[in-house]
Amino acid sequence: MRYDVVIAGAGPVGLLLACELGQAGSAVLVLEQAASPDSPLKRLPFGLRGLNAPTLEALDRRGLLDAVAAGQVLKPEKGPPPPGTAHWLSQGRKLGGHFAGIPFALDNVDSGRWPWRLRSPVGTQMAVELQALEAVLAERAQALGAVILRGAGVQSVRMGADEVQVEAGGQAFRGRWLVGCDGGRSTVRKQCGFSFAGTDPEFTGHSLSVELEDPTVLSPGRHTTAQGMCNFNPPGTIALADFDGGAGHRQPLDRESAQALLRRISGREATITALHLATTWTDGARQATAYRRGRVLLAGDAAHVHSPLGGQGLNLGLGDAMNLGWKLAAVVRGEAADALLDTYQAERHPIGARVLEWSRAQVALMRPSAGSRALAAIVADLAETRDGATYLAERVWGVGQQL
Known part of the structure; x- marks a missing residue:
């Protein structure tokens, strides 16, 4: 069988992309290296992830937010967070997030300074368990007809003019398009010759x-x-x-x-x-210089990696999936030319680059040097001001970001 789209990776990004394509009627195959979706690294405390405003709004539009919210980790009415939760979330004062561990308070955030932001039925952030999020997305993807094959990591890729041939788990698969959502060490990215430029780790x-x-x-x-x-x-x-x-x-x-x-x-x-x-x-920070080569595209950590400081990576990848999903579906259906996919690169690459810079800036505050300590003290003072907290909230919550 030849699929419309083969997706490498059944993490949140690959699964959300499968949902987007599935609801448009595309025939989708998801290949995943891990034999089981269960992992201690996806459960609390290591599996704690924060969803920002654009992600919550996207999940709400797709009717997924209620299911995701049912498993959220921190609910305002539920009292103290569970053991292992980030210390800044355990403080008595209501905090809205942090930058390199420097918190900012909710009562300092002035949302009136975002006149472009439309009224939204959802909040600006939600803490969830990664494994629970994946379960919701996998259930929806399969309900929409996507096939998820586990224990079948991509081994080789051969690009053609009209299709892509993929070997995974000892089997051969064919797809009109291939999307690499297979993480920071992406086999798809390496096999297909994407350039991955950036900075080496400091720690x-x-x-x-x-x-x-x-x-x-x-x-x-x-x-x-x-x-x-x-x-x-x-x-x-x-x-x-x-x-x-x-x-x-x-x-x-x-x-x-x-x-x-x-x-x-x-x-x-x-x-x-x-x-x-x-x-x-x-904290190595790298980004594919192009998100598309022929019939192969990249999304999520396959397209960009950085430190997990500030919890931006998951939201960045889910934004990739939302942006790419409808465009690729339109091309598959013949409603748009392949050139539409070039707008995915044009719109998402600058957002990825900005997140990488956000990550590098946090590392600059963490270095064990007198200069970094002095700079961190100044940023902490700024975070206590209305201007500073509002700026940090805009970046951390993603309220100024478009999908």
């Missing part, structure tokens, strides 16, 4: 789930140290930034090495009695 981020002999040795919240950054969310969720140029990325940690790392970065004699989960990430 390795370590996310740990541990048991501590004495949790009071560490102070809750985010703290910059002489070696990097330590963010402790009791009782045992820890994020560390080690400014090692990314050398520690994907290096395995056992309990002893995790403890040594924690002590070095935090400057505290913390003792880890059990290591439950450890994963790494970096």
Whole structure:
């Protein structure tokens, strides 16, 4: 069978794109490397994700928001957040977000300064669990006719004039179009010769789930140290930034090495009695110079990667899917020429570039240097002003961003 569109990757971006294409009647195949959608990295606390205003509005337009909201992590009427939730969300004062860990307060945000923003039936942000979000999107995609094949990661791609041939999971598939939504190490991007330009990492981020002999040795919240950054969310969720140029990325940690790392970065004699989960990430920031080559397109992390600071990546990718979905569907149906797809690049690439710069700016505030500490103090002062908080909210909530 030849599909209208083959999508590589069954994460939120690939699944939302499948929903968009499916509702337009396209025949869609989604290929996913992981055999199961279940993963501890997608569940709390590591799976906590924030949805911004454009994403919430898009989900509302598609009738998906109620199902997503049913599983939201933080509800105003439900009291304190669960263990492991970001420390800035646990404060008594109502906060609207943060920039490099520097929070801004809701009561300082003046939404009247956004005269272009139309009245919306949804809020500006919502915290969800990644696995729950994926489940909602997968159910909708399948209800609209999309085929999701798990345990079938893309192995090779051959581009032709009229179709794309994909080998995945030992099988061959054909599609009129292929969209790579297969993450930062995208096989589709590499196989199809996309240029991926940007900056190398300055640090390795370590996310740990541990048991501590004495949790009071560490102070809750985010703290910059002489070696990097330590963010402790009791009782045992820890994020560390080690400014090692990314050398520690994907290096395995056992309990002893995790403890040594924690002590070095935090400057505290913390003792880890059990290591439950450890994963790494970096602040490397790269973007495909083009989002399309012939019949192959990129979306989400396959098109752009950056540090997870500030939680912009998921929303950026979902915005890609919303922008590309209706355009690709129109081309598939023969209602628009292929040239319509060039507007996807024109509209989404600048937004991606702006998010990458937002990420790099946060890294500049986190560096363990006297200059960065001085700059962070000034930004913290600005975040306490009405102008500063409103600017940060506009960027973090995405209220000035178009899909």
